[in-house]
Amino acid sequence: MKLTLANVRQVKRNTESPLTRRVCNYVIDRWGDYSDKKHIFTDVLHYGCQSGVVGELIYYSDTVRFYKQYRQEINELLYDMMNETGLYAPSELFGDKWDKEDPLAQDTYNQNLLAWFGFEETLRNIGYKFEQLENYI
Template structure:
């Protein structure tokens, strides 16, 4: 990933939190700010995914289901956009809400990493 200073990343993530309350981006930004090395956070998340357990708020079904319900409209919008881009339906594995909560958290993190100037 590109070297962008932690200070710059923290400032950009805080701006996201302040300007987009209750969005998927705020969930990712808040989680990223809980880590000392933000670049490593994005790198680890995009390499290992939520299934690795690194996102403490998205480990248990009860939590992923709440996350899905809270962000349902954004998740559906992102899922539709993704499916349109790849030209086929997303293959849902196992629990729908859990799968889509993880998928959308990871996809949002990927898009944010690009916007923040991190090479992914």
């Protein structure tokens, strides 16, 4: 599929996933900011949400709210990632960024990390649908 605004909107319309719809909205909202549309994806996937490139996921209050809103889908993404990688603990997957004293992500720090993970993985999954991004994600 070609990376066009109409096709991003089509992905949004055709999904049952609230998280995918939210991330599609991010792409749609940034569409006019980029002359090379693939950079909407590659900027986030190269630098990560931690860089501040996703303005709505900078502050803990925003990332915690995002995590709580999409917790079920983010947890499913985490489970899938663990199965794919063979790493069966978040601390193995996230390394020293994961607060091992909060294994169930009850506190802000790990919820923040999972919000970023959920956004980035969902953006990556959307990107896989577009042929222009095949060599970039």
